[in-house]
Amino acid sequence: MELVACAYASAGCPDRVPRSQLSLHNESHASHHLQLVWEKMLKIQQIQGAAGCPGDDSQLMERKESESLVMLGHHENVSKVRFK
Ligand SMILES: [Zn+2]
Numbered sequence: 001m002e003l004v005a006c007a008y009a010s011a012g013c014p015d016r017v018p019r020s021q022l023s024l025h026n027e028s029h030a031s032h033h034l035q036l037v038w039e040k041m042l043k044i045q046q047i048q049g050a051a052g053c054p055g056d057d058s059q060l061m062e063r064k065e066s067e068s069l070v071m072l073g074h075h076e077n078v079s080k081v082r083f084k
Pocket of ligand 1: 006007008009013014015025029033
C-alpha cells in the first residue's frame with residue numbers, strides 16, 4: 001500500500017497515510033490541520049514583526065517625521081534671514 005505524506009506536512013502534520021485514505025485523514029484531522037496552519041501563520045507574523053519588514057510602516061513614519069523636522073529647520077533659517 002502506497003503511503004503519501006499529508007498535504008499539511010509542511011505545516012507540521014507528521015502523518016503519512018495510504019493514498020486512498022488521504023481524504024479520510026483530511027476530514028478527521030481538519031481541526032488539527034487548521035491549528036497547525038494557524039500556529040505557523042502566527043510564527044511567520046512574529047518573525048516578520050521582529051525583522052521590521054517593509055510592510056511595517058512605523059519606520060516610514062519616523063522617517064517622514066525627521067524629514068518634516070529638517071524642512072521646518074530650513075523654514076526657520078529662511079525666515080531668520082528674511083527678518084534680519
Ligand atoms: Zn495531516
